[in-house]
Amino acid sequence: MKPKTKIQHRIAELRERLLTSTYENEWAFEYCLEHRGFATKNRVICMDCGNKFSTELVSRKRAVCPHCSTKLTIEKTNKRTDKQLAYFTTSEICEEFQVVRNYEVYGDYRVGSKKNTCLREISQFWIHDNGKVEVVARVLHSGWQGNFFSGDLEIRNKYNMKKYDVYPDGIYPKSEFKPKFRKYGINSKLKGLTLFEAMTIIPNESKAETLLKAKMYGLLSLFNNHTNSVYRFWNSIKICIRNKYQVSINNATIWTDYIELLDFFNKDLHNAHYVCPKNLKQAHDKFVLKKQEFDRKVEFELKKKKAIEDQKKFNELKSKYFGISFSDKKIQIKVLESVEEYVKEGEFLHHCLFANSYHLKPNTLVLSARIDDTPIETIEISLEKFKVLQSRGKYNSETEYHNRILKLVNKNMNVFRNIKVA
Numbered sequence: 001m002k003p004k005t006k007i008q009h010r011i012a013e014l015r016e017r018l019l020t021s022t023y024e025n026e027w028a029f030e031y032c033l034e035h036r037g038f039a040t041k042n043r044v045i046c047m048d049c050g051n052k053f054s055t056e057l058v059s060r061k062r063a064v065c066p067h068c069s070t071k072l073t074i075e076k077t078n079k080r081t082d083k084q085l086a087y088f089t090t091s092e093i094c095e096e097f098q099v100v101r102n103y104e105v106y107g108d109y110r111v112g113s114k115k116n117t118c119l120r121e122i123s124q125f126w127i128h129d130n131g132k133v134e135v136v137a138r139v140l141h142s143g144w145q146g147n148f149f150s151g152d153l154e155i156r157n158k159y160n161m162k163k164y165d166v167y168p169d170g171i172y173p174k175s176e177f178k179p180k181f182r183k184y185g186i187n188s189k190l191k192g193l194t195l196f197e198a199m200t201i202i203p204n205e206s207k208a209e210t211l212l213k214a215k216m217y218g219l220l221s222l223f224n225n226h227t228n229s230v231y232r233f234w235n236s237i238k239i240c241i242r243n244k245y246q247v248s249i250n251n252a253t254i255w256t257d258y259i260e261l262l263d264f265f266n267k268d269l270h271n272a273h274y275v276c277p278k279n280l281k282q283a284h285d286k287f288v289l290k291k292q293e294f295d296r297k298v299e300f301e302l303k304k305k306k307a308i309e310d311q312k313k314f315n316e317l318k319s320k321y322f323g324i325s326f327s328d329k330k331i332q333i334k335v336l337e338s339v340e341e342y343v344k345e346g347e348f349l350h351h352c353l354f355a356n357s358y359h360l361k362p363n364t365l366v367l368s369a370r371i372d373d374t375p376i377e378t379i380e381i382s383l384e385k386f387k388v389l390q391s392r393g394k395y396n397s398e399t400e401y402h403n404r405i406l407k408l409v410n411k412n413m414n415v416f417r418n419i420k421v422a
């Protein structure tokens, strides 16, 4: 898009003056791309220089390449080529603007040759001293393989400009920051937010500033998409800060989920014992199970309530079959005589007996096959054709007694036929 406004024309003019140094390229290749060694039983290939060396140099998945002295992370694989894509951000001062610049970094690696690396600038955020922001970027395409950029760096529509931002693998350490950003603690050590996010969010959010100054990068990352959680649980976050309890960036939403569960169960959200668990994942999972159990109980209570409501209709339909039972000594088969029995049978065998309202079907009847009063399979018979429609055990499977149960029911089918006729 061609520059239209005064500020856009100013940016078009200043863009020519932006720094381009090769030093930051070298830093990006070194710091943002991983240095990998691909190892088989017999050799290691340094993917940085393409040369082979002995596996004896590997210790705890690390090695220093004897050819190029690169520190490598060793992976066991037969692969002979590799590709990497990473991102980095630099920031510089350009007259009345703070400029944040995002880059893609590529690495192409193959056995026998030195790595090929290149980088490409993908977006720039121009933040004016007066707070106004413009974006200069390539065209962003969203494809099924993810997002990619093409075309030239141009001034783009400001609507949804966040989409041109990327979370970087590193921020160039010699980046420059205007004093108004430095005073909030925004510098190249930032994590959890992108520089552009930090510069637009932190001046307006004292809570974000507090988290940044406390180096709580994980919780700071919540300002990306979960600002409400920060506000809601701020008192608990203060407990984390006081106890220097670090939540990693990857675990930040797990922590808020966990606090939400604590809140649900009325636990003390000011108590470090709950708020700062030693093993967050374990504590989270424990409360997830507890919540599932709780939900199951609520659902069961609702079912029971419905069962009481359904009981009258059920009696009208089925009471003439109540009391029927027969056995072959080991297996006992009986008619289910109340809706509650349907609920319990369905819960115990984990099938949809009650959920699908089998108790209100006018033309079928449900029987339970039991051994020592423990349900084994549930049988549905037709009251029109007097045959077994289905017989199912736990999770709708068939048990080892399946054929024996069918035989027993068929042998006694006349009991039902006679009642129907009467």
Ligand SMILES: [Zn+2]
Pocket: 046, 047, 048, 049, 050, 051, 065, 066, 067, 068, 069, 070
């Ligand atoms: Zn090497």
